[in-house]
Amino acid sequence: MISRMPSLRKFMTLERFINEQERLYPNATGNFSGLLHDLSLAAKLVWREVSKAGLVNILGTTGRVNVSGDVVKKLDEFADETIYKAMDHGGHLCVMASEENEDILHIPDQYPDGKYVLLYDPLDGSSNIDANITIGSIFSVYRRISTSGKGTLADCLQEGYKQVAAGYIIYGSSTIFVYSTGRGVHGFTLDPTVGEFLLSHENIRIPKKGRIYSLNEGNFRNWDESVQRYVRYLTEQDKSTDRPYSLRYIGTMVGDSHRTLLYGGIFSYPADRNNPLGKLRLMYECNPMAFIIEQAGGRSSDGKQSILRVLPTSLHQHTPVFLGSEEDVNLCEEFLQGRR
Numbered sequence: 001m002i003s004r005m006p007s008l009r010k011f012m013t014l015e016r017f018i019n020e021q022e023r024l025y026p027n028a029t030g031n032f033s034g035l036l037h038d039l040s041l042a043a044k045l046v047w048r049e050v051s052k053a054g055l056v057n058i059l060g061t062t063g064r065v066n067v068s069g070d071v072v073k074k075l076d077e078f079a080d081e082t083i084y085k086a087m088d089h090g091g092h093l094c095v096m097a098s099e100e101n102e103d104i105l106h107i108p109d110q111y112p113d114g115k116y117v118l119l120y121d122p123l124d125g126s127s128n129i130d131a132n133i134t135i136g137s138i139f140s141v142y143r144r145i146s147t148s149g150k151g152t153l154a155d156c157l158q159e160g161y162k163q164v165a166a167g168y169i170i171y172g173s174s175t176i177f178v179y180s181t182g183r184g185v186h187g188f189t190l191d192p193t194v195g196e197f198l199l200s201h202e203n204i205r206i207p208k209k210g211r212i213y214s215l216n217e218g219n220f221r222n223w224d225e226s227v228q229r230y231v232r233y234l235t236e237q238d239k240s241t242d243r244p245y246s247l248r249y250i251g252t253m254v255g256d257s258h259r260t261l262l263y264g265g266i267f268s269y270p271a272d273r274n275n276p277l278g279k280l281r282l283m284y285e286c287n288p289m290a291f292i293i294e295q296a297g298g299r300s301s302d303g304k305q306s307i308l309r310v311l312p313t314s315l316h317q318h319t320p321v322f323l324g325s326e327e328d329v330n331l332c333e334e335f336l337q338g339r340r
């Protein structure tokens with residue numbers, strides 16, 4: 001007898017979930033699902049290299065420097081090529097852009113151009129790779145705005161609220177594929193024994209308020225006075241407002257944002273004297289993470305407005321970023337905007 005017990009949910013693979021979501025759209029062509037399927041394969045291929053990084057000659061640097069002046073790690077390069085190759089032939093995309101490449105990445109002529117655009121950070125948290133600390137990959141999907149043929153820079157430079165999907169893969173104690181298509185945020189944990197992402201976190205909701213703040217406090221002296229005053233406020237003693245908050249900082253945006261999504265609180269990389277526009281990239285890091293956090297009931301901000309409303313002007317532009325629980329980001333904005 002087939003039991004109807006809820007435990008059957010645990011056999012919900014990412015593949016099956018994507019197909020079931022597609023059935024909710026009667027006019028769906030399968031293109032979008034195909035794109036997400038290819039992304040999940042790319043994630044498994046990157047996970048395979050990441051999980052044995054210490055054993056194969058893939059730690060260390062390539063000696064190259066990317067467009068943002070970061071030294072390119074071998075695993076960065078591997079992940080970049082792997083995601084590009086997994087995504088270039090499915091006929092779902094008309095153009096891609098990667099944090100590791102200065103210009104947009106065209107679809108090879110032998111493959112058809114599709115109606116979607118993919119932006120990705122192949123490996124987030126590069127400074128943590130060789131120390132075997134949590135790292136991740138981040139992706140962001142838009143519909144093309146150009147009509148046909150090869151995609152363009154304009155297809156890539158769309159505001160974050162126009163994303164049709166976004167997500168990340170976190171390579172930590174376990175590997176989790178977290179994404180949203182605008183219908184809630186869901187997480188799938190990789191079961192290496194069957195090579196499948198299985199539903200483990202359905203419809204994630206971020207707590208309204210947290211007790212954790214996450215930023216590189218080593219930059220304190222270089223911050224604007226309003227940011228200093230906000231962080232000082234979080235570290236004062238006052239039980240009635242859950243202060244002092246606890247400081248947690250991995251130095252990998254995916255890891256710090258994932259913890260913030262589950263536990264609440266705030267993650268931030270403010271502007272400072274060394275990074276007057278912040279350090280993190282709008283298109284590859286901040287837009288997709290802001291989409292996830294806002295879909296889960298949280299908030300994002302560049303200090304003035306939602307990250308998703310920031311007008312992109314260049315592929316590799318940076319932005320100050322504050323994201324997390326609604327009440328925490330609201331409070332942070334009060335300090336940043338001098339209302340407190």
Ligand code: FBP
Nearest residue numbers: 123124125126127216251252253254
């Ligand atoms: P990349 O590794 O993709 O370049 O990402 C930048 C990043 O590592 C983020 O993941 C992280 O939040 C931040 O930089 C850490 O910066 P810092 O070392 O200055 O605190």
